[in-house]
Amino acid sequence: MVSWNRSSVSSDGMDLAVFELEAPDAPADRPTAVLVHGWPDSHHLWDNVAPLLADDVRVISYDTRGYGESTRPDQVEAYRLEHLAQDLFAVIDAVSPGVPVHVIGHDWGSVQAWEAVTTPGAEDRIKSFTSVSGPNLDFLGEWAHANITRPTPGNVGRALSQVASSAYTAFFQLPVLPQAFFSAFGSEKVWTEFLHAVEGTPRENVSFAPTLREDMISGLRFYSANIREKLARPNPRPTVVPVLEVVNERDIALRPAIYDLTHTHANKLWRKNSATGHWLPYTNPTYLADTAREFIAMIENGTSSAPNTIDRARRLGPPQKLGGKLAVITGAGSGIGRETAYALAELGCEVVLADINVAGAEETATECKAKGVLSHVYDLDVSSTTAVNEFAENVRRAHGVPDIVVNNAGIALAGSALAASDAQVDRLFDINLRGVISGSRAFGKQMVERGTGGHIVNLASAAAFTPSRELGLYSASKAGVLMFCESLRAELAEHKIGVTAICPGIVHTNITSVTEIAGTDDEEGNRKRIDAFYAKRGFTPDKVARDIVKAVLANKAVVPVTPEAKFGYRSYRFFPWASRIAARQKLTK
The missing domain is CATH 3.40.50.1820 (Alpha/Beta hydrolase fold, catalytic domain)
Known part of the structure; x- marks a missing residue:
């Protein structure tokens, strides 16, 4: 009383x-x-x-x-x-x-x-x-x-x-x-x-x-x-x-x-x-x-x-759309993560940038600071759940509970699912799926406890709904992200916390230049051909970042980004047989 x-x-x-x-x-x-x-x-x-x-x-x-x-x-x-x-x-x-x-x-x-x-x-x-x-x-x-x-x-x-x-x-x-x-x-x-x-x-x-x-x-x-x-x-x-x-x-x-x-x-x-x-x-x-x-x-x-x-x-001027918000981005040292950090910084977000490539994250932070926002860099390997939990607690103590979390860090693995090594499979799922789950859980708990809402963005892929004989393991990791997002969105809706699955298609980032390809005699040659194809496609990470920002502002559930992703999303839903036939085509030699 x-x-x-x-x-x-x-x-x-x-x-x-x-x-x-x-x-x-x-x-x-x-x-x-x-x-x-x-x-x-x-x-x-x-x-x-x-x-x-x-x-x-x-x-x-x-x-x-x-x-x-x-x-x-x-x-x-x-x-x-x-x-x-x-x-x-x-x-x-x-x-x-x-x-x-x-x-x-x-x-x-x-x-x-x-x-x-x-x-x-x-x-x-x-x-x-x-x-x-x-x-x-x-x-x-x-x-x-x-x-x-x-x-x-x-x-x-x-x-x-x-x-x-x-x-x-x-x-x-x-x-x-x-x-x-x-x-x-x-x-x-x-x-x-x-x-x-x-x-x-x-x-x-x-x-x-x-x-x-x-x-x-x-x-x-x-x-x-x-x-x-x-x-x-x-x-x-x-x-x-x-x-x-x-x-x-x-x-x-x-x-x-x-x-x-x-x-x-x-x-x-x-x-x-x-x-x-x-x-x-x-x-x-x-x-x-x-x-x-x-x-x-x-x-x-x-x-x-x-x-x-x-x-x-x-x-100091008119309110910005996301002014005063705190955003956490993993994999912020390059590609989609870096461009997302730039896009959020332009809208007034303070950004926490995490990456296993600290030097890359530092470069991202420098550009964000030039946009007039606070930026902080953390060394993080998202494949370790313990490391992710410690990172989330450090962010809470030093900067507060984030309003936006973008679980972007990921790797690719192409080639035969049967030829991939156990170590390759474990690393793929530890980063692409378990890393996303760990980040969503650690920061989601903080958002729920704070009680003022928030938004979690998880990077899936068009591969989540586009089967391919040479991307089976990668597709499985991203399909897991997609369904996890859909389920987590339902769980957190009552807490006014949005969850979005971003599903890009062919986007040219540095991930293609380091993609491992299982079961091929010419891994380096295939990697160069894939990277050249993605570069020729010309869809750049900044375009994905723009869609991420739009998804946060509009609280969208699933966002296929590129034209082929949008086509694939609808094709697999309404014509799954066509997707299965297309999946038989070989991408590598």
Whole structure:
């Protein structure tokens, strides 16, 4: 049970109920953090977050006007954002006179905190602001006008997506009807079931005020007092307060695109995206607490020591599609792995590059750093499950849990399955199949434990569904990868973790020049002929990398890359007899 000590603060004739978390064993010299809730919550929104912060910050929260134990004015005008911002300043002045505090806001708590931090002189009272699922309404209005006045298909699509997500706000501003609706259905049980249904919020250990129904109704005035005016006549103002935007990519109410213009007004802005929903304080309080604590520590100390991506989320321009993400790529020293690292770096990912060829990985890292991202190199032999597990743990400790993992490392083996040596077979399956499984399991466990989603990409091959008399063993290893991906995708879907099998066809990489060919009298000559054919084909690894990025962004399951791979994928599904006949053709002499 969370223990809060209650006090009162007067602001603009309102009596605000203020609460300080009891933490008798915590250091006395901690900085202060003020946590601000939204609709239809009270300070109890933070019951699962606050204790996780208590060792590092003195935690204060309050019931904003219209909620919980605070005054509920009847006039809509009383809920305008300028009044709510003054309430926040009054609380700060009371709990931390003369010493600026850190503010964490969710939903309307974030919206009103944005109003406060864009008020001139706010930096004298607010040292940092962590914004969760609540935009600056002036910035939002500016974004909406920009998308309407520049009606490109992309702009219109994004605008319509947000309109659909925000349709409930129009209902909330109607007279009588929304008040009647929440009078009838605003019980704690109904609200709990609704949150559980829309984004999996737990039914237990979620706290609401006894006044939940009344809060739902009085809180509707926030919408009536602010939405129409701010969207119709936005007045965006700058802020010098350091801001961290926590963007929930699965937010049912707010699309990530609406934050595109924040960087034009906040000159100390960080952004952290995750595959989470609107009610992050309920669904993953640990993740939110870790994120806020690291940001506060960074502002207090000037640097970040915890590996939770805050440092790499710094925004110096418009948000990048994968900005602030951490990506791990195996086999990153050349070929598809190298080009995938480049593609992810261009979209803002910090990259961890692993390869048994460390010198090659270092070359990849140098180019990634030139693109302005952090890059780290590890020596890794994926054929060793022990080594992969140790690598995953080292990454977690040093850099945090990755958002994207690309298990790319692989080798080829051609020729007769009967002529191959046991050592060749073991090495092939240890790298191509067991290495993929080990990497997926090690990092997949981390992603599940973190609880904020992620994506795993595994390199299969068109050989997985294109039988060939001279690629039987290689095909078997890649077919195993393909089916493993399909199965793992089903297992991890409930955790919002995507899994993709990438299936390239004929792609010219250095793998062809070192391919072992069993059962041939002219291995070197055959290898040169295969390499020359692949080179003449002209399909380069950067094209595969582009498809990998698209697969991550769209969460695709199976991606045949080259034209022959796409043909083979459909041919084997619908005309397997044709694939079997084609498989009899010899590739080598």
